[in-house]
Structures are given as structure tokens and as C-alpha cells.
Amino acid sequence: MRDDAHQPEIRYAWFLVVVASVIMGMGAGALISISTFLKPIISDFGWLRGETSFAYFAGAIAMGFGGIGMGYLSDRFSTRPVVIVGILCLGGSMLLLASQSALWQFYLYYCILGGFGASALDAPLLANVGNWFNRNKGLALGLATAGRALGQGFVPFASGLLISASGWRTAYFAVGIVCLVALLPLAFFIRNPPGLQEAKEASRNAGMSDQDGAYLVPPKLAVAWLGGAGFFCCICMGTAMVHAVAIAQDSGIAADKAAGVILLIYISGFFGRISFGMLSDHIGGIRVYWSASFGQTVLIFWFTQMQSIAGFYTHAVIFGFFMAGVMTGLIICVRELTPIHMRGMSNGIVVLLAWVGMGLGGFQGGFFFDLSGSYLIPYANAAAAGVVNLIIVSALYFYFRRKSALLEVTGAA
Numbered sequence: 001m002r003d004d005a006h007q008p009e010i011r012y013a014w015f016l017v018v019v020a021s022v023i024m025g026m027g028a029g030a031l032i033s034i035s036t037f038l039k040p041i042i043s044d045f046g047w048l049r050g051e052t053s054f055a056y057f058a059g060a061i062a063m064g065f066g067g068i069g070m071g072y073l074s075d076r077f078s079t080r081p082v083v084i085v086g087i088l089c090l091g092g093s094m095l096l097l098a099s100q101s102a103l104w105q106f107y108l109y110y111c112i113l114g115g116f117g118a119s120a121l122d123a124p125l126l127a128n129v130g131n132w133f134n135r136n137k138g139l140a141l142g143l144a145t146a147g148r149a150l151g152q153g154f155v156p157f158a159s160g161l162l163i164s165a166s167g168w169r170t171a172y173f174a175v176g177i178v179c180l181v182a183l184l185p186l187a188f189f190i191r192n193p194p195g196l197q198e199a200k201e202a203s204r205n206a207g208m209s210d211q212d213g214a215y216l217v218p219p220k221l222a223v224a225w226l227g228g229a230g231f232f233c234c235i236c237m238g239t240a241m242v243h244a245v246a247i248a249q250d251s252g253i254a255a256d257k258a259a260g261v262i263l264l265i266y267i268s269g270f271f272g273r274i275s276f277g278m279l280s281d282h283i284g285g286i287r288v289y290w291s292a293s294f295g296q297t298v299l300i301f302w303f304t305q306m307q308s309i310a311g312f313y314t315h316a317v318i319f320g321f322f323m324a325g326v327m328t329g330l331i332i333c334v335r336e337l338t339p340i341h342m343r344g345m346s347n348g349i350v351v352l353l354a355w356v357g358m359g360l361g362g363f364q365g366g367f368f369f370d371l372s373g374s375y376l377i378p379y380a381n382a383a384a385a386g387v388v389n390l391i392i393v394s395a396l397y398f399y400f401r402r403k404s405a406l407l408e409v410t411g412a413a
Helices: 010-032 034-045 049-076 079-097 103-131 137-166 168-187 196-205 208-213 219-250 255-283 285-305 309-337 340-372 376-412
Strands: none
Touching: 010 034, 010 049, 010 079, 010 103, 010 137, 010 168, 034 049, 034 103, 034 137, 034 168, 034 219, 034 255, 049 079, 049 103, 049 219, 049 340, 079 103, 079 168, 103 137, 103 309, 103 340, 137 168, 137 219, 137 255, 137 309, 219 255, 219 285, 219 309, 219 340, 219 376, 255 285, 255 309, 285 309, 285 376, 309 340, 340 376
16 A cells, blocks of 8 residues: 655665664664673673573663654654664663673663663664655665664674673773764764655544554554564564574584674575565565564574584574564564554554563573573473464464455455
């Protein structure tokens, strides 16, 4: 359905895809970099793996709640100032993490990183990119999230190299400085597409019954459905994201080589996001989301069966391709199933539940490892969460198909 009342400036729109992907990549990479900081910090402070990985859980929940607020602000006003605030909080929190000395500080700084930093980048920028495109929206969002995937791979990998060379405090400090110096200039290129405010006002002024009638799935129901699916798919995903490096190290692989596991997941994810984004322009977001989720669910438990560096690297490439398509498909579903005036907040709500799932996945991985001394239970839990996600997405798809069939029958009559 075509609901934008403007023609996008295509050349500038594609430039904004690059800008958004770089900014989101640094934000998401900074948050997930706990995967390489985990063992060095535990070694210094003597904390348990579960209580240390809880910082990621706290930051992910804060990011989710912050995403709703930041998405609302970008819907009501403009994306650029929201992103600038996010960059300042992102870089500042990394500098604070470099000076931490207590567990409560670790939690607090990760909450700032997620709740005011990364949250101000993801939901607003994804909504902004989606609003620039009518055609090729799947490809555009796939490219934007692909750059995000590269950041999630390169920031932890670079952090791992810095940790090996200079220690984890220097690594946190360096990442914070890079965030501020590299991202602030890019933020000033962000702008809304022409005619966006008029389109939002028209959408906002339309009655709820008109909005529901324009979509096969009522938008608020779709957001709730997608949020529930995102929660479970990200429990599955978050377990691997936080513990993939640690499980490789536990198999006797050196820290610098183990960091390559997370890098390969996201390098492969770069191509996965583009591929699934392009595919969604042909078969739709729901089917793309289900397909990627199926691959992720089938592959997650096999991390526990890897023993060699070759095995971990090979599995990381295959897993990363499907895992990347999950979030791309989820964001495309939001773009397809919600009206223009509520996309920022809708992205925020779905991202909230997704990040809560990511945080819970990371936390349960550490918690059950501490209880059992093995990653078998945590990764089995991750696979079970993936199955629940598939059930939810299947139900949404069949609901969508049934409503579509009823509409065809009504139209034919």
C-alpha cells in the first residue's frame, strides 16, 4: 500500500541509508561489545559470569524503553536532534565505562548506553529511512540494517584487539572517543523527506476505523503481534551474541581468535540483511521474517557442538546470515503494517520487546552457565524460544492470509 504523500529524493535517500547504517552500527556495536569485555572484566573484578552479563540485560531493557520515547519524539518533531542527543550519550557512557570500579556502576553506565544512547539511534533512524522510500523499501532497510550488522561485528572485534594490546579500560575509552568524533558530523546530514509532516498530519487526523480498514491487520494489533515475536526471537539471538566469544574461549581458542567468531557472524549478517531485504520486496516482510527465524532457530544449538576454530568460524558464517535477516524482516514488517504517523513509536515498541528478549537471552546464558558449568542448557533455552517465535509468526501469517482471502471474496461479490 502506498501511504506516503510525497516523492522521495532518491539520491539523497540512498546517502541517508549509508549515514544511518554507520551511526546505528556504532551504537549497536558498542552495546554488544560486552561479548569481548566480559571475560577481561570478570578476571579483574572476580564477578560471576551471570551477574556481569546482567549489565547487557539492563542496557537492553533501557534501550527498549528509551526507544519508545525516542521514537515518539522523532514522530512528533524531527529525527536529527534526537540522534545528536543519542550520540553524545553513547560516547559519554563508553568513557564512563572506562572508569568504572563497581558492579552498580557497570549496570548504570550500560543503562545510559542503551536507554539514552543506542535507543536514540535505532528506532528514529529506521523510521526515517523507511519514510524516504515507497519502492525498494526492503532493500533500503536491508542496507541500513546491514551496516548496523557490520558495526556489531567490527566494534567488538576492534575492542578485542584493543583489550589485548592495552587493556579493557583503554578499549572503552577509545571506542567512546571514536563515537563522538566520527558520528556527530554525520548527524547533521540527517533530515526528513519532503512532505513528511503533511503526510503525518493527514495520517494522524484519519479516524481509527479508517486506519484499521486500510490494513489487513489492525496496526495496533500488528505491533503487539510483532513485539511478541521479536521478544522470543531475540532471546534466541541474544544468547549467541553475548556468549559466542566466551563459548569459543571455553573450547580452548585464544581470545583474539575467539573474537573473530562475533566478527564473522556480523560480516555474514551484512550480506544476509541485504539479501533478505531484497527478498522482502518480492514476497513480503512476514514471510521473510519467518524464513530467517527458522534458519536461526535450527542453527542456534549447534554452537555447543563446535570444538575447533574452523568449526566455530564456519558455523558463525551460516548462523550470521539467517540471524541478520530476522531483525531486517521484523523492521520491514513494521514498515508494511503501520501508518506513517506512528512508525517511529511502533518501531520503538517492537524494539523494546526485542531488546528485552536480547537482554534476557544474554542473561540466561550466563545464569544457567553459572548453575550448570555448561552452555548446553542456555542454548537449548535459546532454541526453545526460537520455536515459540516461529509459532507466533506463523499465526500472524495465517491471520494475514485469511483476512486477505476474505477481502478478495468481498471484492468479488
